[in-house]
């Protein structure tokens with residue numbers, strides 16, 4: 001049976017659009033990985049594995065746990081909308097945003113301590129400022145993106161068969177978490 | 191024009207607000223580095239929202255319906271239009287304009303260099319002019335061919351109706367004007383005198399214009415990354431039925447491979463510039479050796495991008511030239527698979543050779559030999575590409591057209607550029623030649639001879655497709671000879687100057703170097719005058735040229751099977767690809783069936 005041209009194009013787009021969205025996002029992550037790699041390599045090139053013993057280890061471990069937990073709630077938000085549970089989507093997105101904000105507050109607190117003990121005029125301090133700043137910026141953009149998804153979800157956007165917006169934002173959040181899983185040992189453990 | 195005016199106003203408001211808020215919070219002057227940073231960031235956001243990011247895109251984030259701009263005709267070019275052909279033309283016109291501007295700056299430099307002594311430029315003014323010329327031309331080479339032809343041709347050639355992310359594509363282009371404005375207004379803050387390489391420690395301590403350079407170039411990097419991401423995704427997911435990887439037109443391969451590089455390594459340039467910015471505004475000390483920083487760190491990060499950048503410039507140019515050669519030699523592209531393998535070899539090798547720029551920097555001795563060997567290994571994949579071009583021309587039915595004439599000039603130039611590169615890859619000779627005019631001559635042979643020639647040849651070859659009209663062939667050929675001869679007359683003497691030790695980046699030189707310098711300066715003016723012929727021919731022909739018809743070259747790739755210019759969304763019906771694109775002279779061969787994959791009319 002002959003299809004109209006318009007219908008044919010729509011059918012074709014339904015085929016490639018989800019693949020293009022996912023590939024585009026993964027390419028973006030690959031690109032971002034290079035940015036993080038550049039900053040992380042700067043840390044090892046300029047200061048090896050030296051680190052001051054004035055680092056606030058308990059705080060760093062604490063915010064790491066908070067951020068990892070936020071990945072779980074983000075995952076639950078995505079599975080909620082996949083099953084048509086809008087309330088779950090809103091609840092878990094809100095929890096994720098809250099945990100993200102707690103992480104940011106912790107980072108700001110740590111940053112202020114850092115300014116005293118190893119100011120940016122030292123080489124470790126420089127790397128600390130750059131890496132925490134870079135990652136903090138990504139957390140901030142992630143929170144903004146989660147808030148946009150939350151706002152849209154509350155307005156009734158996203159359906160079990162159409163929730164790319166949520167999926168993309170949640171994947172980005174996982175990526176930001178993963179970046180921290182590498183930056184945390186880079187700054188605190190080596 | 192409304193969106194453009196809105197963008198300019200909001201951009202200015204953003205800049206003033208950012209700079210003023212910074213002064214209000216921390217005191218100081220609005221021309222301080224920090225104030226410029228926040229001004230630029232808010233100005234950029236204002237510009238983008240004004241041009242159409244808000245209406246066509248961001249409204250959706252708040253649950254509002256998007257209001258894409260409905261402009262038609264020439265007004266489309268001044269709006270946030272998402273048609274890949276509009277964006278391709280925006281790139282083409284913008285970067286040809288920047289090319290001419292950067293070329294005019296080179297003419298001013300050649301005037302100063304025409305004879306020994308400081309004539310009308312101070313050493314400082316010369317360095318700043320040279321720096322501006324450098325970054326404008328590098329930007330043209332990076333984004334000219336890939337942005338113009340990559341956007342215009344890739345969807346057409348693979349049988350797609352647009353790019354995968356049309357709005358991201360429009361964003362990539364509209365990030366460019368703030369880059370140009372940022373760079374060109376740097377003289378207001380004392381300009382920048384570091385060349386386009388921006389090496390610390392100078393770039394950490396010099397005038398505030400350097401901050402505009404950093405912000406503009408980082409923004410340009412974002413544009414490159416988004417553009418690359420779009421092309422890779424489009425090629426990977428939107429090829430027409432039957433357009434297998436083995437049937438991809440060679441230009442698509444070139445754009446694809448360049449985009450992969452651009453997508454990944456550009457981040458290192460951004461990172462290196464951000465670290466300089468932090469050293470300037472946040473009190474860090476990455477490049478201050480006194481507190482344990484390391485200026486060489488910058489060079490490593492910078493060249494990790496900027497060597498592959500040469501291939502981001504030249505891979506799409508290879509694609510353009512091989513398209514022209516195979517269509518106009520009426521022969522199948524010789525060793526298609528080897529050429530594609532050569533592209534991939536270049537992508538792989540280009541990321542592990544960067545330190546050949548640093549043989550005299552004082553980096554660890556034991557790095558010299560491996561970087562020399564790896565660099566020289568790049569001649570193998572590049573040789574495969576070259577072989578593909580020569581093999582296609584061999585015994586071809588050559589059509590005497592301007593693009594093919596330019597292709598011969600390109601072959602000659604790129605051969606010189608490649609061979610002289612060996613002396614710079616070789617540690618022993620490089621230590622003598624480092625930072626001399628030999629380097630200047632070499633990279634102009636590869637970048638102008640390789641990439642800008644392709645930009646110009648492509649602008650002739652696809653001119654009938656883009657405008658629907660034919661350029662003047664006789665004037666085109668005169669320009670092809672003029673450009674090739676003029677270019678060689680300018681840059682051949684510079685090899686001699688470099689071998690004899692004349693340093694680059696200096697406005698003055700001893701009497702000994704006078705002859706070749708005078709010669710190069712005169713030749714530069716002859717070369718520059720030729721561009722009047724180029725611009726005149728294309729501008730006049732775009733309005734008054736004879737109608738070209740859909741396929742003046744009788745070429746087989748998909749873009750030539752459509753009307754000139756192609757309609758919005760390109761293909762009313764999906765094409766079905768059934769054979770290789772370049773099987774000229776192969777009996778019974780077909781590239782694409784005209785009928786749709788899914789038959790029937792609308």
Ligand SMILES: [Cu+2]
Nearest residue numbers: 496497544547
């Ligand atoms: Cu190089």
